[in-house]
Amino acid sequence: MMAKTPQNIEAPKVASRGNLAARRLTGEGADASLDAVKSQSSEVRDIFSARKDKADSHEDLVRRIADNKDRSAFAELFAHYAPRLKSYLMGLGLNDEKAEDLAQETMVTLWRKAAQFDPAKARLSTWLFRVARNRFIDHTRKQKYAEVDADDHMSQMVAPEQTDAPAVQRQYAERVKAALAGLKPAQKQVIELSFYQEMSHSEISAELALPLGTVKSRIRIAFEALRKELRDMA
């Protein structure tokens, strides 16, 4: 299960800050971002080519970081999640550079706390979402967002082997996406304003010129529908 890892990947002496302008939200998908990480050092390129045919789940990759400080596992997770974290953070209003900084910090947190990640309790995307959300709040509001040990409830937990397969992971995201798409546009809108803009009920109410009570009931109905979908999957 453990791939042999290069022990000493050397960072380039000078990090180029030249083409900041080239950074932008892109519709080209993950491959473009993957190129950006791949093209850097030959060691990193090797990591990617060595891993070409492996299809470890994201959770397995975290395990390899926890057990062996496996850089190739980290590189693979980075390639997948860092561009998405950056996109989410830019959506919250951070500029390109700051969004990338916080995306990086989030991924470094994953490296640091890999041993604490328990795939039986949470999906990696959920875990990363929490970290990025909290980092964003720390950064923009200079405040700490009190944490709930939400995985502590232990009820209806999915067995690890069921969540492990990348296909299931993808399927899960697909189904939540499908469930979102299945919501009435008005309900989907309040969920997206909540998560992608971090808007409070009163901010949404002002944004959409709706009574506060309507905003709240829409969120409740939308969440109930999404929750049903999540529960059906588990």
Place this chain on the structure above:
Amino acid sequence: MTKTGLLPDEWLVSYASGALTEAQALVVACHAEYHDELKERIADAEAVGGALLEGVVPARLSVGALDNAFKAIEALDEEAPSEDRVPAFTAPRMPTPLASLLGKGFDELKWGFMGPGMKKLMLKTYENGERLWLLRAKGGTEMPFHDHRGLEFTLVLTGGYKVGDTHYTPGMMEVAGPEDTHHQPIIDEGEDCICLAVTDAPIKLHSFVGRMFQPFIGL
């Protein structure tokens, strides 16, 4: 509004999405500690966040982003991840986020006078005008009638109180808004009722007696 004393889903979604203020998030995190059902719902809402994260159009990273991450990792310097140990207060139970904030038990705090049978302690003021309070009332106290100009979250930590037909006991949360007029909590007989509260605007007291208390309460 919250007849069962459990925070309604729309607030759990706001917690999960990061849309709560810090003071609200603190009280919600304390509240959730009492109820597995709430933790589960918050975990579900955060899973929605995770799925939305999976679904965004990936942004382009700068050249060398991964190498920079490895540099940051090397700079970590093998320092052990710091485990924030929270002082344990067994009796009465104190939720973890509050225990971290206070660092001591309820009886070691410097309570201020708020009115007959009532004490208060302002823990924090926030830039947005919110205030975080501990309120303490002797068993049997009838609080003065008051309206709410803003939103108020109140989490019961010890004892209990009634508002109308609703009975709030430890772990239960009351959410009151400007629409809740003539709000008069009546404290249960027996032990002191201690509550953690967030206010976002001063409350307005009715009646001569109430107005007389206003300077004391000062919420």
